[in-house]
Amino acid sequence: MPAAPATTRLLIILAFGAIYLIWGSTFLAIAWAVETIPPFLMMGLRFSVAGLTIFVYGLQRSGKAMPTGQQWFWGAVAGILMILVDYGALSWAEQYVPSGVASVVMATTPIWLVLFDGRQRSQLLTSKTLAAGIGAGLVGVWLIYWSSRQAVSGVGVTGSRYVQGMAALLIASVSWAVGTLLYRDRNTEVNVPTRMGMQMLVGGSLLLVVSGLAGEWRTFSVGHVSTTSWLSLVYLITLGTLVAHTAYLWLLQVQPPALVGTYAYVNPVIALLLGWWLDDEPLTLVIGLATLIILGAVILIRRA
Template identity: 40%
Template sequence: MASAPEAAAPARWLKVLAFGAIYIIWGSTYLAIFIAIETLPPFLMAGLRFLLAGVALYAFARLSGTPAPKIIHWKSTALIGALLLLIGNGAVVWAEQRVATGIAALLVTTVPLWVVLLQWWGPAHKKPTLGVVLGLAIGLAGMVVLVSPWEISGGIDLWGGGAIFLAAGAWAMGSLYSASAQLPASPILTTGMQMLCGGALLLLTGTLTGEWQTTNWSEVSERSWWAFGYLVVFGSLVAFTAYSWLTRVAPPAQVSTYAYVNPVIAVLLGWGFAKEEITSQTLIAAALLVTAVALITLKAKR
């Protein structure tokens, strides 16, 4: 008779599918965003995406018997939603009007660098290990190579690149805050609330910037609507569910590998489907940034 731990162990094929989901689906969302905002306004598109996904997750959690959240939970998730989705995701969506999808994905890999700096310079004064410092140095070198003025071919829009870099900082800040914030016990309910709050803020931003008036909705392409649906169903629901499950059945170091697989997937998809050029400079920057994230992930203190 199998022991309890063995009986509870997940099937290997399930873990393979889940890792495939967070590797490929999350890596492909950069291309999907690019296609969606070809004819859809960026902030309204992102807002509707997260509102729809948030409603689905919130309803699922409540119908499954999860207790209703408290006011303090809504306050916490509203702040997290503002940092992660309004700034963290909204700035990336806006910037993809000016920056190639592969470049956007590479710039997003600076999130771990931001986490190290925020923990080091923040109230906790958490000094990084030597391995993490090395990873930080390599990551900064990768940033210099990626956005330097002496690029080999083409150019990187500094406004777009700067927006994504700051978005990565907001994502890191929101992630750190969520570790100590008062949140519901259910991660599904928590994420649904974050998406509802972040989606509402993105819709408000789109409204204030006049996107309702400047968008000709009758001219939105079928291609953009399909990309939008992909982002809602696969990017926000399927991949998130897989990620949540993996955090419970796989070691954190394994789960976090998505951070340096996603940009590789994004660069390849941008090259294959959006005709984005892969220069030697991009490859060098990608190698440096992926190495930096790997070092920071593996060498960080628990």
């Protein structure tokens, strides 16, 4: 009997390792993938393949009961906001913004959740902790924008492209927040894998359509894709999506949600260190300070 608790503890450690390390490393994997694969095509392939796999698994768990038209509608809303816009903008931005910086900007999602949620926004006038968290987060975003712009200006990234990339990251973060608020009370009767697979499948398919409309198919050549980009795409589909998402869903069933949610604090740190170590991305004192400010702001917001 003692073996069972020990096995469970090991699985919990491995699952936390997955959502900490794997999710933290996906930002660098995206940067490597879009070096030779167009961004919308790359993300479309990632979520179409992973979404179909997860959707089929969810159907098997539910006795192969297909979602209704209304459920597909809300799945499409989530897919558009949380996959098409969020991940599409993220992959495009990482052509011009360092992956570690991108991860820190994406960590600001809780700020937008508060600002767009009427119930939480009303607390800004009464909760000093919440107001301080929002203010600190916005200061952190400005600091990391200013510092990283100075750092990348010397490595061949034009100022206008960098500004556009940062704007795309903010759009991605806001889109995820809006999608979360619109979708949080929808499709709750659908099992989680099917629900997740629906939004990935819709979002991934639309990313492929956008890729075609953007002309990526005309300029794309399989022969020009580097081994690093192929391996990064496979990593994003398998470990980054299938394994890490499964670990996350399982942890929510066996651990307190607040503890599972700590991945939001760890991922940016992992991404910054990996980008600096493996890809020579800038890691200045100001970027480090801004990261601490943003993570501290997220902690204040969650406590409030």
